[in-house]
Amino acid sequence: MLKKSKEVLLDSDKAKAHLGISTEPYLGTVGAIALDKNGNLAAGTSTGGTTNKMTGRIGDSPIIGAGNYANNDSVAVSCTGTGDIYIRVAAAHEVASLYKYKKLSIEKAAQETIKEVAALGGTGGIISIDKNGKVGYAWTKDKLGMYHGEARVGEEPKVFWPLAK
Ligand code: ASP
Numbered sequence: 432m433l434k435k436s437k438e439v440l441l442d443s444d445k446a447k448a449h450l451g452i453s454t455e456p457y458l459g460t461v462g463a464i465a466l467d468k469n470g471n472l473a474a475g476t477s478t479g480g481t482t483n484k485m486t487g488r489i490g491d492s493p494i495i496g497a498g499n500y501a502n503n504d505s506v507a508v509s510c511t512g513t514g515d516i517y518i519r520v521a522a523a524h525e526v527a528s529l530y531k532y533k534k535l536s537i538e539k540a541a542q543e544t545i546k547e548v549a550a551l552g553g554t555g556g557i558i559s560i561d562k563n564g565k566v567g568y569a570w571t572k573d574k575l576g577m578y579h580g581e582a583r584v585g586e587e588p589k590v591f592w593p594l595a596k
Pocket of ligand 1 (some may be wrong): 513
């Protein structure tokens with residue numbers, strides 16, 4: 432069915448069709464960002480890419496600076512969504528640049544970057560953390576159900592499933 436559609440889809444679209452549900456499950460990409468007690472920042476992004484992608488396509492996830500970026504001097508970032516647009520925006524590095532050079536908060540830097548992605552027709556989300564442990568989450572409006580969580584030493588883990596912005 433998906434192949435017949437001749438559409439390029441995200442993992443989450445595939446999951447949605449597979450589960451036969453209309454709400455956004457966001458079961459595709461897994462992103463992780465971390466800050467350790469020594470001040471090391473790290474980011475990881477795992478994806479199946481997009482459904483019906485061209486043979487040989489490389490998405491944003493394995494491209495440092497596009498779908499993934501970490502630098503101890505600033506932030507760690509992991510992205511999901513229409514990777515071709517994230518590559519054009521150099522989205523993960525854009526978050527770092529806005530934070531580092533424009534001195535935006537991590538939250539604002541993620542939000543400004545997702546606006547740039549959306550302006551080019553992209554959809555998806557960004558999770559990020561700065562060197563002080565502050566987090567910035569942002570997603571395009573159609574990804575309202577994109578869930579994410581936080582685990583901090585000595586605190587109960589938190590899970591967020593935002594319903595509206
Ligand atoms: N960003 C990925 C890609 O374009 C898709 C995803 O979010 O899983 O390959």
